[in-house]
Amino acid sequence: MILARLARAFDQGRPVDGLSAPEIRAWLLELRTTLAPVSVAGYVRTLKAFGNWLHTEELAEASAFRSLRKPRVAVKLIEPVPDDTLRRLLGLASVRDRAILLLLLDTGLRVSEAAGIRLGDLRPDGSVKVMGKGAKERIVPIGSTARGAIVRYLGQRGPGAPDAPLFLGRRGALDWRGMQQVLKRLKTRAGITGRCSPHSLRHTFARSYLVNGGDVFSLQRILGHTTLDMVKRYVSLADADVAAKHRVASPADRLLGSRGR
Numbered sequence: 001m002i003l004a005r006l007a008r009a010f011d012q013g014r015p016v017d018g019l020s021a022p023e024i025r026a027w028l029l030e031l032r033t034t035l036a037p038v039s040v041a042g043y044v045r046t047l048k049a050f051g052n053w054l055h056t057e058e059l060a061e062a063s064a065f066r067s068l069r070k071p072r073v074a075v076k077l078i079e080p081v082p083d084d085t086l087r088r089l090l091g092l093a094s095v096r097d098r099a100i101l102l103l104l105l106d107t108g109l110r111v112s113e114a115a116g117i118r119l120g121d122l123r124p125d126g127s128v129k130v131m132g133k134g135a136k137e138r139i140v141p142i143g144s145t146a147r148g149a150i151v152r153y154l155g156q157r158g159p160g161a162p163d164a165p166l167f168l169g170r171r172g173a174l175d176w177r178g179m180q181q182v183l184k185r186l187k188t189r190a191g192i193t194g195r196c197s198p199h200s201l202r203h204t205f206a207r208s209y210l211v212n213g214g215d216v217f218s219l220q221r222i223l224g225h226t227t228l229d230m231v232k233r234y235v236s237l238a239d240a241d242v243a244a245k246h247r248v249a250s251p252a253d254r255l256l257g258s259r260g261r
Contacts, residue, residue, distance in 0.1 A: 002046045006047070015060070016054060016062050016064075017062065021067050021068070023064070024065070024068065028040055028043060041071050044070050048065060051065025051066040079200075081195070081196050081200055085192055085196060086101075088190045089101060089187070089190055089192070090102070092190055096153050099146075100179060102145060104202070105146070105205055107205065107222065110132070113132055115174060118163050118166060119164050126141065126142055127140060150166075167179070183197060183201075206219060206223065219231055
């Protein structure tokens with residue numbers, strides 16, 4: 001999509017090495033009038049990756065692409081979806097949509113990962129095998145409530161081959177766009193105006209996982225991130241959560257008792 005937009009902005013007949021760095025930078029600055037800084041940063045990452053690939057494959061020097069500097073983007077903390085909002089959505093959801101919501105909430109899967117699940121990826125131990133970024137497979141555990149919702153959906157869905165998609169729409173496999181539309185329709189029906197998307201459910205999972213006693217290292221594996229730095233972008237504990245954690249873990253209170261003697 002990004003490369004197609006670049007081609008529309010410039011003469012499609014021009015060779016890659018015919019584009020100069022100032023031209024591309026000017027185009028990126030123009031994009032900032034309509035796109036958020038984090039989106040423009042995604043454009044830069046894509047163009048740099050494309051340029052590096054062209055250079056490695058000896059297809060072009062692509063120096064204008066490779067020389068782009070990644071802009072610094074302020075990390076904005078995404079508020080988790082409130083429990084009452086989640087209950088309202090689940091109360092309006094069909095059997096299939098309830099299974100999708102609970103799966104996303106209970107695993108923190110990317111929407112593309114959830115859409116790519118096949119029947120054969122469901123494991124006997126209650127976990128699921130998913131294909132993450134960079135074609136990296138990982139095993140993700142699923143809680144009993146979400147498993148129950150999936151089992152009920154499977155009863156409604158009917159049997160299929162191991163390579164058949166888990167979630168079906170009217171015209172076959174339900175892709176990631178279809179899953180986004182599921183949440184969008186439920187939001188509208190519930191009259192919810194706040195943020196509620198597959199990505200915000202991923203963030204909600206990460207925050208809840210830590211608040212309820214999970215550790216960052218297992219969270220990193222579940223989310224499929226290669227570094228803890230990426231995990232930090234999902235996790236923000238509310239002030240009340242931090243205070244509750246401190247009451248439990250306060251070294252002074254544990255040493256001398258709550259009276260501070």
